[in-house]
Amino acid sequence: xxxxxxxxxxxxxxxxxxxxxxxxxxxxxxxxxxxxxxxxxxxxxxxxxxxxxxxxxxxxxxxxxxxxxxxxxxxxxxxxxxxxxxxxxxxxxxxxxxxxxxxxxxxxxxxxxxxxxxxxxxxxxxxxxxxxxxxxxxxxxxxxxxxxxxxxxxxxxxxxxxxxxxxxxxxxxxxxxxxxxxxxxxxxxxxxxxxxxxxxxxxxxxxxxxxxxxxxxxxxxxxxxxxxxxxxxxxxxxxxxxxxxxxxxxxxxxxxxxxxxxxxxxxxxxxxxxxxxxxxxxxxxxxxxxxxxxxxxxxxxxxxxxxxxxxxxxxxxxxxxxxxxxxxxxxxxxxxxxxxxxxxxxxxxxxxxxxxxxxxxxxxxxxxxxxxxxxxxxxxxxxxxxxxxxxxxxxxxxxxxxxxxxxxxxxxxxxxxxxxxxxxxxxxxxxxxxxxxxxxxxxxxxxxxxxxxxxxxxxxxxxxxxxxxxxxxxxxxxxxxxxxxxxxxxxxxxxxxxxxxxxxxxxxxxxxxxxxxxxxxxxxxxxxxxxxxxxxxxxxxxxxxxxxxxxxxxxxxxxxxxxxxxxxxxxxxxxxxxxxxxxxxxxxxxxxxxxxxxxxxxxxxxxxxxxxxxxxxxxxxxxxxxxxxxxxxxxxxxxxxxxxxxxxxxxxxxxxxxxxxxxxxxxxxxxxxxxxxxxxxxxxxxxxxxxxxxxxxxxxxxxxxxxxxxxxxxxxxxxxxxxxxxxxxxxxxxxxxxxxxxxxxxxxxxxxxxxxxxxxxxxxxxxxxxxxxxxxxxxxxxxxxxxxxxxxxxxxxxxxxxxxxxxxxxxxxxxxxxxxxxxxxxxxxxxxxxxxxxxxxxxxxxxxxxxxxxxxxxxxxxxxxxxxxxxxxxxxxxxxxxxxxxxxxxxxxxxxxxxxxxxxxxxxxxxxxxxxxxxxxxxxxxxx
Numbered sequence: 001x002x003x004x005x006x007x008x009x010x011x012x013x014x015x016x017x018x019x020x021x022x023x024x025x026x027x028x029x030x031x032x033x034x035x036x037x038x039x040x041x042x043x044x045x046x047x048x049x050x051x052x053x054x055x056x057x058x059x060x061x062x063x064x065x066x067x068x069x070x071x072x073x074x075x076x077x078x079x080x081x082x083x084x085x086x087x088x089x090x091x092x093x094x095x096x097x098x099x100x101x102x103x104x105x106x107x108x109x110x111x112x113x114x115x116x117x118x119x120x121x122x123x124x125x126x127x128x129x130x131x132x133x134x135x136x137x138x139x140x141x142x143x144x145x146x147x148x149x150x151x152x153x154x155x156x157x158x159x160x161x162x163x164x165x166x167x168x169x170x171x172x173x174x175x176x177x178x179x180x181x182x183x184x185x186x187x188x189x190x191x192x193x194x195x196x197x198x199x200x201x202x203x204x205x206x207x208x209x210x211x212x213x214x215x216x217x218x219x220x221x222x223x224x225x226x227x228x229x230x231x232x233x234x235x236x237x238x239x240x241x242x243x244x245x246x247x248x249x250x251x252x253x254x255x256x257x258x259x260x261x262x263x264x265x266x267x268x269x270x271x272x273x274x275x276x277x278x279x280x281x282x283x284x285x286x287x288x289x290x291x292x293x294x295x296x297x298x299x300x301x302x303x304x305x306x307x308x309x310x311x312x313x314x315x316x317x318x319x320x321x322x323x324x325x326x327x328x329x330x331x332x333x334x335x336x337x338x339x340x341x342x343x344x345x346x347x348x349x350x351x352x353x354x355x356x357x358x359x360x361x362x363x364x365x366x367x368x369x370x371x372x373x374x375x376x377x378x379x380x381x382x383x384x385x386x387x388x389x390x391x392x393x394x395x396x397x398x399x400x401x402x403x404x405x406x407x408x409x410x411x412x413x414x415x416x417x418x419x420x421x422x423x424x425x426x427x428x429x430x431x432x433x434x435x436x437x438x439x440x441x442x443x444x445x446x447x448x449x450x451x452x453x454x455x456x457x458x459x460x461x462x463x464x465x466x467x468x469x470x471x472x473x474x475x476x477x478x479x480x481x482x483x484x485x486x487x488x489x490x491x492x493x494x495x496x497x498x499x500x501x502x503x504x505x506x507x508x509x510x511x512x513x514x515x516x517x518x519x520x521x522x523x524x525x526x527x528x529x530x531x532x533x534x535x536x537x538x539x540x541x542x543x544x545x546x547x548x549x550x551x552x553x554x555x556x557x558x559x560x561x562x563x564x565x566x567x568x569x570x571x572x573x574x575x576x577x578x579x580x581x582x583x584x585x586x587x588x589x590x591x592x593x594x595x596x597x598x599x600x601x602x603x604x605x606x607x608x609x610x611x612x613x614x615x616x617x618x619x620x621x622x623x624x625x626x627x628x629x630x631x632x633x634x635x636x637x638x639x640x641x642x643x644x645x646x647x648x649x650x651x652x653x654x655x656x657x658x659x660x661x662x663x664x665x666x667x668x669x670x671x672x673x674x675x676x677x678x679x680x681x682x683x684x685x686x687x688x689x690x691x692x693x694x695x696x697x698x699x700x701x702x703x704x705x706x707x708x709x710x711x712x713x714x715x716x717x718x719x720x721x722x723x724x725x726x727x728x729x730x731x732x733x734x735x736x737x738x739x740x741x742x743x744x745x746x747x748x749x750x751x752x753x754x755x756x757x758x759x760x761x762x763x764x765x766x767x768x769x770x771x772x773x774x775x776x777x778x779x780x781x782x783x784x785x786x787x788x789x790x791x792x793x794x795x796x797x798x799x800x801x802x803x804x805x806x807x808x809x810x811x812x813x814x815x816x817x818x819x820x821x822x823x824x825x826x827x828x829x830x831x832x833x834x835x836x837x838x839x840x841x842x843x844x845x846x847x848x849x850x851x852x853x854x855x856x857x858x859x860x861x862x863x864x865x866x867x868x869x870x871x872x873x874x875x876x877x878x879x880x881x882x883x884x885x886x887x888x889x890x891x892x893x894x895x896x897x898x899x900x901x902x903x904x905x906x907x908x909x910x911x912x913x914x915x916x917x918x919x920x921x922x923x924x925x926x927x928x
Contacts (some may be wrong), residue, residue, distance in 0.1 A: 011609035056707035098888025134840035140183035161713030193221035237919030274320035298639035304666035319351035387425035463714035466527035504570035539603035552667035558584035714754030745777035806839035
């Protein structure tokens with residue numbers, strides 16, 4: 001850390017060498033200071049922007065100029081005459097105030113050079129060209145260089161610590177606002193302005209009656225000449241891998257068309273090198289802009305995810321073949337009607353390999369019992385797993401927005417999601433032996449959304465929102481395990497025998513061919529009607545009448561294929577907590593309803609905006625199994641919430657929020673028959689599960705100071721969960737069986753996070769820190785214990801942003817993760833420095849390289865190291881050239897695997913994941 005700080009000081013000192021500081025105050029003609037006035041200094045010799053500043057709330061500014069130079073100083077402010085002055089610096093600092101005169105003319109202000117950053121109300125506008133140096137290729141390369149903007153490791157955009165919820169291009173949604181598709185595909189040379197829309201309200205009629213301070217959107221303004229013309233690029237390439245039989249290829253067309261009336265975006269990708277704009281997990285989380293009407297009601301019901309949610313991350317695969325075809329369109333036949341939609345098809349094929357070691361934590365019935373005498377310790381297990389995954393996903397959406405006038409707005413959305421997934425795995429366990437597994441699923445869902453907003457008059461606003469979801473999931477699982485039927489009575493026979501006997505399987509087979517067929521159907525309506533009454537300029541009251549109606553059905557069956565090809569349905573000898581024999585079938589119907597009435601009062605006083613509220617809920621849930629009603633309950637609940645916001649300045653605020661939430665489980669957790677997650681994990685539900693209750697508090701501070709370009713955000717969260725649904729887990733060797741119940745022990749979690757970012761001339765430094773604590777009660781082998789985990793992460797970083805010189809970005813991640821389970825304590829320490837370098841040479845050659853070193857220490861002297869190094873070299877004759885030639889290399893060190901360690905609630909594990917080898921590709925890109 002000391003070396004890092006020394007390096008920071010050295011860079012900052014170097015960036016300020018031979019500098020003259022010019023500072024002062026900007027006022028109007030009557031002596032009032034002007035906040036957010038723009039001051040720029042143009043170097044007269046090079047005719048380039050030397051320095052710029054924006055005045056703070058006291059009208060102060062600071063410019064950094066070179067010694068013995070000639071500059072043109074320009075001061076501008078909306079409604080005032082622009083000031084132009086010539087200035088010659090010597091070696092002494094300069095103090096200079098400016099007095100601005102009103103300008104009543106309607107002529108636009110002509111600036112000699114555009115300000116890199118300007119502010120208009122809640123909109124922060126970045127001039128993209130001011131931050132480019134020529135090495136950028138996609139939108140994300142530009143965004144990374146903007147002060148206050150950050151691209152996370154997951155590819156999401158954060159502005160002032162808040163995740164960007166929507167991204168638009170020329171005011172039109174780009175794939176319904178998905179940020180990752182935009183950052184990975186929109187060409188950087190098409191970007192003129194990046195407009196950050198803070199306090200963003202999707203419905204203008206509600207902007208004055210709702211708290212939108214957490215909503216941030218980005219609008220990308222295209223350069224002149226990009227409208228009414230196709231633009232984008234087409235990339236094709238090939239290469240070689242270490243194996244002579246592997247031929248690498250990629251084809252990536254990315255084309256865009258924008259006009260005032262309509263737009264079309266086409267994105268294609270076909271390659272076998274693992275480069276994808278959207279991963280399988282990204283597509284599964286692709287919401288299409290849908291938001292639940294009941295999201296702020298205090299009620300949540302979990303419909304579950306019964307597809308193949310465990311598909312491997314592409315970065316952890318040995319081989320990846322992907323195909324992506326996506327198109328997005330918008331059409332405005334007139335000023336009142338907007339039509340839009342998208343189609344996305346994604347196909348991927350992956351080959352995986354992972355070796356793991358699992359050390360199960362000891363759970364003794366009697367704490368005084370010596371560990372070596374306890375019968376409740378699952379044995380340590382080593383596994384070797386290879387697999388192949390295939391997934392095909394299709395998403396389609398159609399949206400319509402009708403705004404005949406400022407008082408009426410009608411929105412309709414239809415989203416369909418279809419997929420076909422298959423995962424085949426061969427797993428060898430030192431405990432169970434060899435197992436072949438096959439998972440398949442072909443789920444689909446159809447989501448509809450209808451919103452209507454009506455303004456009766458300036459004091460009365462109505463808003464109706466309704467969403468209907470139909471979801472059908474059909475996962476099928478097959479496991480083939482070895483068995484020696486001639487040796488069933490040998491206690492040293494394979495570990496699955498006792499489980500097979502408990503399940504009631506036919507043990508006179510040369511293999512256990514175990515199967516499970518499941519079907520989960522969900523039908524849910526979520527709707528609410530809001531009425532807003534504006535009492536005066538500083539207060540309004542909101543009444544909400546809403547409902548959630550949900551119906552789920554669940555059917556499952558476990559069966560065994562015999563060696564002669566016939567099937568049987570086993571009869572288990574396993575008993576539940578009440579001593580009843582479990583079945584291997586489920587036939588469940590679960591009905592849930594919530595009818596609620598909410599009221600919120602919002603008022604402003606001074607710097608405070610206070611919003612207290614509560615909602616009264618009438619709940620009903622009923623579950624029927626095998627045609628018999630096992631549980632039927634109706635009850636009332638009051639859920640309060642409270643929010644206070646202090647607006648210290650235009651760009652500095654503090655927000656406190658408290659909310660009480662209640663959560664209801666999905667149908668699979670109340671099914672009283674056995675459900676097989678996989679061959680070594682079974683569970684059965686509890687038909688009388690109740691809802692859980694949580695108290696949630698958060699505090700968030702945000703400040704973006706354009707005077708000294710310091711961005712600070714910090715937050716704290718605390719949550720206490722009561723009657724949380726927990727599982728009681730019992731082990732038979734490494735094979736577990738779990739049942740669900742409402743825990744009488746409260747679980748708690750707390751987190752602190754923050755980031756400080758400061759720009760020093762051409763250098764930007766930042767420090768991010770995160771702290772997380774959780775206390776979870778768990779129940780294993782009939783024993784209740786508390787699992788406490790604590791993690792802390794620090795990430796300092798430095799980035800330069802020179803226009804004429806190479807740029808470097810250095811970051812260092814230091815993290816400690818500790819897990820305490822009774823007398824068992826695990827602690828992992830990670831040191832991960834990384835560096836990125838980019839250089840734009842001779843206005844034609846771009847060189848990029850990045851290197852990451854990751855070292856993890858398990859606290860017992862074992863250190864695992866993982867290194868990645870990538871590089872690329874590109875040639876483009878000039879910035880306007882149509883053709884670009886590139887040579888790219890990934891995993892230059894040819895690292896074949898990544899070792900990671902971790903700890904869960906019941907085990908400590910270490911895994912070695914095998915990854916793609918070194919790839920070298922040559923690419924040819926044509927720019928439209």
